[in-house]
Amino acid sequence: SQQGEEDPQALSIQEGENATMNCSYKTSINNLQWYRQNSGRGLVHLILIRSNEREKHSGRLRVTLDTSKKSSSLLITASRAADTASYFCATDPYNQGGKLIFGQGTELSVKP
Amino acid sequence: DTAVSQTPKYLVTQMGNDKSIKCEQNLGHDTMYWYKQDSKKFLKIMFSYNNKELIINETVPNRFSPKSPDKAHLNLHINSLELGDSAVYFCASSQDGGQGRQPQHFGDGTRLSIL
Numbered sequence: 001s002q003q004g005e006e007d008p009q010a011l012s013i014q015e016g017e018n019a020t021m022n023c024s025y026k027t028s029i030n031n032l033q034w035y036r037q038n039s040g041r042g043l044v045h046l047i048l049i050r051s052n053e054r055e056k057h058s059g060r061l062r063v064t065l066d067t068s069k070k071s072s073s074l075l076i077t078a079s080r081a082a083d084t085a086s087y088f089c090a091t092d093p094y095n096q097g098g099k100l101i102f103g104q105g106t107e108l109s110v111k112p
Numbered sequence: 113d114t115a116v117s118q119t120p121k122y123l124v125t126q127m128g129n130d131k132s133i134k135c136e137q138n139l140g141h142d143t144m145y146w147y148k149q150d151s152k153k154f155l156k157i158m159f160s161y162n163n164k165e166l167i168i169n170e171t172v173p174n175r176f177s178p179k180s181p182d183k184a185h186l187n188l189h190i191n192s193l194e195l196g197d198s199a200v201y202f203c204a205s206s207q208d209g210g211q212g213r214q215p216q217h218f219g220d221g222t223r224l225s226i227l
């Protein structure tokens with residue numbers, strides 16, 4: 001089974017609203033990363049949060065990590081049409097030799 | 113300047129053919145990866161190389177053979193292409209010895225379609 005699973009699979013909001021995406025995983029991790037993928041492009045790294053961190057911010061992005069619940073969330077505030085993309089979480093599990101495990105992503109659509 | 117570049121961007125070919133995809137990174141990173149993304153956007157690691165040495169080799173058919181001539185280049189050769197090989201193949205790089213502790217930088221992918 002997959003290590004990282006995003007929820008919801010798809011999210012549609014209006015410009016200016018906040019978007020929250022969740023990621024759950026099964027085994028202990030060293031860190032968790034969030035990536036964005038625009039249509040037809042490669043993945044772009046957004047934020048890396050280490051297992052001993054609980055929250056990180058980058059511009060309009062806020063990531064939280066709850067290792068007791070094995071879950072993370074990505075919040076995008078004041079969304080813009082340009083935020084329309086797929087968002088993936090990727091975990092670096094213990095004892096996996098640094099192999100990142102990606103979820104299937106949340107498809108975010110921000111309508112102008 | 114493109115940090116991680118892959119060629120070709122599109123590859124359409126017949127079943128049974130052999131093809132190669134090339135990847136180059138100009139970030140000075142020590143580790144490079146190949147990923148496969150299927151039609152449902154599920155992204156899975158195939159191989160990774162650290163300083164030209166293979167460090168991750170997932171359960172991939174041996175028709176797939178990576179080659180790293182130097183740490184800035186990682187190519188993927190696929191023999192006897194099958195319908196199930198149709199996917200988007202991404203190259204990525206990082207500066208962490210393949211330990212998963214640093215962000216990975218991705219190319220824009222090679223869309224492989226098998227007829």
